[in-house]
Amino acid sequence: MSMETSTRRSDQETLLSVDSLDVKFEVADGNIHALRDVSLAVEKGETVGLAGESGSGKSTLALAIVQYLDANGWVDDGSITFEGEDLLSASKRELRSIRGNRIAHVAQNPSSSLNPSMTIGAQIRETIDLHQDIESDEEGTRRVHDVLEQVNLPNPAGIADRYPHELSGGQQQRALLAIGLSCNPDLLILDEPTTGLDVTTQAKFLDLVEDLKAEYDAGILLITHNLGVISEIADRVNILYAGEMLEKGPVEEVFTSPANPYTQALLATTPEIAKDKEVKPIPGRIPELDAIPNGCIFADRCEFATEECRTDDIEMASVDGERDHESRCLHWRDVVDNPIDVPAKQASDRTPGEPILSINHLQKYYDEGGFIKNLIGDHDPVKAVNDVSFDIHEGEAVGLVGESGCGKSTLGRTLLKLHTVTSGSIEYDGTDIDSLSKQELNEFRSSCQIIFQDPEASLNPNRTVRQILERPLKLFTDRAADERRTRAEELLNQVNLGSDVVDKKPHELSGGQQQRVAIARAFAADPSLIVLDEPVSSLDVSVQASILNLLEDLCEEYGTSYLLISHDLSVIEAICDRVAVMYLGEIIETGSTDQIFDPPYHPYTRALLSSIPTLDPYEEKSRIRLDGDVPDARNPPSGCSFNTRCPQKIGEVCETDDPDLEDGGGGHCIGCHLSEEEMSESLDATFDQG
């Protein structure tokens, strides 16, 4: 990527060009004008990013390119040209010979996009057989293995014989990419390729895409709501909002001097590590597209909007003609000169009090096997939580971070007594929660609440918002009916929801509103501790920011303690005072948020940090990539559990001795055999090449 792009591009031919595309959908009460005057170009050997909130029409554009709109949708106007061919007038037969062969579409959500009853090999082979001349069965098999090797899947022959459900999420994503690459496509469309993946898996996937780009010279259209991902690997970026292209240009230019208020708002809403910025939500919501207002579609949410913005037709204007930087904004000069304010991070004035929850040597094993299983052979239980000790203090927000499968959700649920404890103890207010009487357990339940990742699944679909909020008040408090009613409205007010939602049912609310209701419900009984299990990871970026800010405000207002579980360190940094890093059921580093984000680092923490994409396209980062997946929790490695993937492994001592958490000063504990210097020094020299 970077500087030579523009010069190189002049002698490149255009692979795909979408010109003034209009797409409409017919729905029950009229037409939805989903894409309006959208133009986009992808050249050979270039990665083009397409970003925007959900509902902005990114996937629709991708599907329009491969001529796969839903039956009620059609291209109303404009053209799509691919390698000189007009895709809109292509016959079914022509389209079949293009799809999978010259244009590969790699869908989001790999687990549902792979056929569950065909092996990975068969699914790749199918594409090859369709589009390529294969001379023999052996050649086909070899091609399948080659492409699996190209996407860095270990043991291609073994993977080819497996079914999708036998692979991890990251492996499934690679397998889906392998299908796309199997016929050396000229254009690769990646639709949200890393959504749902861990940061570490995401980082490896992005590396892979970059390597492939160098190898294939294909054009890549990368669709994502994650601007960090675009900054990391794209050459040019297009910002789409509510069906209109608002800004486009080289990544360096658009990210360093965004010339559209929407781009600035998107950047401000994205949390970043160690940038000392508060996330800033975008006010309002993406509009419904059944009636398109005059003027700028973003005007209602824009701080620069003036009267003309709502009346005039606004065309794309060139910001920097030489570098093809364009913005659809009347006030782009003003926007570039006076970008929107991003508030600096405020130091939290919370002072943690006494410990309210103490966990001592907690173990939680799953599937310990029945009598017979243990009798027949060596049956290993899944060691989801393995000897964990830590405290949560009054009024403090503790973050728990780690890759999927490291046991963080199990830990969160076990300490609320939603799972039984295998061994060890959990003390709440000095009392072991295992010895609580029925009455005391009820009190414990009322003072310790949980908020789940998927708000829709955690709210009863048959209850109204009022009933949902009054339920805990009825169970845990002795308020009278009218007091409950007032309190429910007060709670809605506190989570910034209007009283108009009070009689609605969860399915009538948006994802962000649902999560606000879930938060209000958790706060209803004045809890002293709330476990937040990935509270924002299913939400859109702009909504994510407002939920994070809300959680932070409520924490201060109520003095409630949080245990925030997330795989995303930037989310943790936005709220938490203290962080615990978990790997394979064990805590390997704890400390205050500042301590965790500064050296010395545990090698695992360092890898997590370096995997997070940044918004600065110029930033050169040390790249530490972990090999493989998290090992099987039935049979964790001996010694330090991280030794099989550790880039800084010393030697035998790591395989034999399990390091204890050692306090390096100020409560910053690391469980590693390395010296403090080794954990602090920069690794760029050693790892930049790797």
Next chain:
Amino acid sequence: MNYLYLVKRTAIALLSIFIVVSVVFGVTTLLPGSAANIVLGTEATDAAIEQVNEDLGLDRPLPVQYVDFVGGVVTGDFGNSLISGQPVMEMVWPRLLRTLQLAAVAMLISVVAAIPLGIVAAAKRDTMVDHLVTSGSYVGLSIPSFVSATLLLLFLTTPPLDLFPKGGFVPLSDGVVPWLHHLLLPAIAMNTIILAYVLRQTRSSMVETLESDYIRTARLKGVAERNVLFKHGLRNGLLPTVTVLALNFGWMMGSVVIIEQIFAFPGIGELIVQAIDNRDLPVIQAGILVPTIAFIMANFAADIVYTLLDPRISLGDE
């Protein structure tokens, strides 16, 4: 893994059979009226009754009788009919075979008619074809089998449309055509509801499958529509249908009792009705147990087929 699942599934099948055997023994033992009275009539002397009880082994303690009964089931020996004195298995077996032929024809009609119709309806969703098939299946679902049986009998076996015999059975050895000629009407009557049900099941699971992300992946790979349907759609979309078919086998065995009465079909249903009328205990026991065990085995087979079709299930024992 696969092996462990097989062992587990077999154990469940055996356990179900054991429970059914015990329940049938318990219920028939508790039935009012003694077996000796049935054999000898109400005027029998005490001595004669004692003699018969001894012959039938009914004077022994219950646990001994139970063990003897279970042993009989295992070896396929249910004793002799109290009425005719014929070995029960000799009475049950040929009739069960006839009923199974009836059920098989009925099942076959479901498979060859309902599944393709369901697939067509799903593939041509929201077209005229789909609406016709779907509304037809509503009609089928709402006609009870005794009504359809009576209607078929009324219209197709009497002039002017005297197309089928009114009832009875002709063995396969007398030729396929007369055999099928006799079986077809009862099979259709027995089948209307199941056919409609299987059709709807096939349609809805195929619709769901055809909307799934992996079907989109297949189409965007450039796979032709026919292969999308047959290669990617069918295998995933038909899984629930296999289970439905197996479960319906049990339902079919239930409706057999009525259908066989209406069509005077000499099958197991007719035998059971007679046996209950006569209080012929061993025949009742065998008449209930043999089809039940057959049903359990059919479900067992369906689960095994399911495992072979869907690779995810082989791991499903956790």
